[in-house]
Amino acid sequence: MSLHRNHHSEPSHSGSALVPNPPTPAAPIPTPPVPTPRGPILTTGTSQLRVRYCECDPMGVVHHASYVPWLEIGRTEILRDCGVTYADLERSGVFLVIVKLEVRYRRPVLYDDVVQVRTTVTGGSRVKIEHDYELVITERASKPYTETAAVATTTLACVDHNGKIQALPSWLAGRA
16 A cells, blocks of 8 residues: 555644555456356256255244245256356346245145255246246155145346346247
């Protein structure tokens, strides 16, 4: 840091104060290009998870709010399976925000159950993408088990870093 004498400030013991030079503005960091898939564009995916203790209420039943991150896992893993991460999209200025979320709870999920999140891209438009989900319990008490615990839908809109609506990348909108 370089210092210069500021003659407009109150005098110090030596007669003038030393203050730092104002910082030089940094050059803007270029935005990387929007990533493209390295593999086939998938419209379905399956993720599996084991229910953690922190996702449950004191009775060992999964809290309703815990389902929402599971849906995100389903969506982001479809992207990852195409060779693109959500972080890649964000770095390029593409953000997907939830504008609609609906969950229908059918059966309780318990601590240590294994849940399969089945995700399907069901539609969208130039600026939005829609998903359906089925959450299926596949293991309970260390034994095979099959029961649908919940079904859900989401609609995500594509926005820029300022929150302004923008077009989805063509491959994500199904226009590639």
